[in-house]
Amino acid sequence: MVTGPLLEFAGVHFGYQPDRPVLTGVDLRVEAGRRLAVVGPNGGGKTTLFRLAAGSLTPSAGRIAVAGSRMRHTRAGLRTVRQQVQLVLQDPDDQLFSASVRQDVSFGPVNLGLPPEQVRQRCDQALTALGVTSVADRPTHLLSYGQRKRVAIAGAVAMRPRLLILDEPTAGLDPAGVEELLHTLDDLHATGTTVVLSTHDVDLAFRWADTVAVVSGGGVCAMPAGEALADPALLTAAHLLPAWAPLVHRLLDRVPGLAGKRPRCAADLAALLTAEPDRGT
Incomplete structure (x- = not known):
């Protein structure tokens, strides 16, 4: 059982070029069971923050811990991280590559070396949770955009992570698709998965999240959703409206x-x- 924060950033710095920092001195705690929405301008560092949390990037300074253990960027360390943290990118086509939906969703559990029966069970449960069982045997390239989004999330859910991170999960969805996805996230949250998502929709963030992290100017400011999303100065600095x-x-x-x-x-x-x-x- 996690007694401290599920994810913790302490003084984290990162830049793709030495003289161009993206994130500077980031402190952030994600407690188990919370709903965290990350908002900020395009290019402000939201996706970079998520890639650091998933172990895809290595900070130039500072510490990242998952479930109380410092993240290690070794083969064994990242394998441990990815059993606990799963990141789903904004564009599902960046993640879907198998011949069929079922094969794609099964990819992660297969690579964990699980027995075939456990792989099938995880795959079936993830397909059911995301409402894509009916397309399980269909080629991924024949799916609608919304279906591809759901399949990409199902592949992450099949890993049974403690923390599910979604980069702009509602982007490109129609209003009905957004409502269906939010309902699915509610179900995942109810079963014990901690969910973090990024969005440009501050009203959606207020409706869904209990905590909001505003990424702007290289920093991250996290506070209760009602406070963050009613703070004109904080949101103006992030090029957002209250x-x-x-x-x-x-x-x-x-x-x-x-x-x-x-x-x-x-x-x-x-x-x-x-x-x-x-x-x-």
């Missing part, structure tokens, strides 16, 4: 009978106002 919901909450607190109400999405607000036809417009 989420509407925290601002609406402040307005509702001024209306008799609606103080303390906390709608998290437009549907919640509509239902609240419909239920209170004689109050505060």
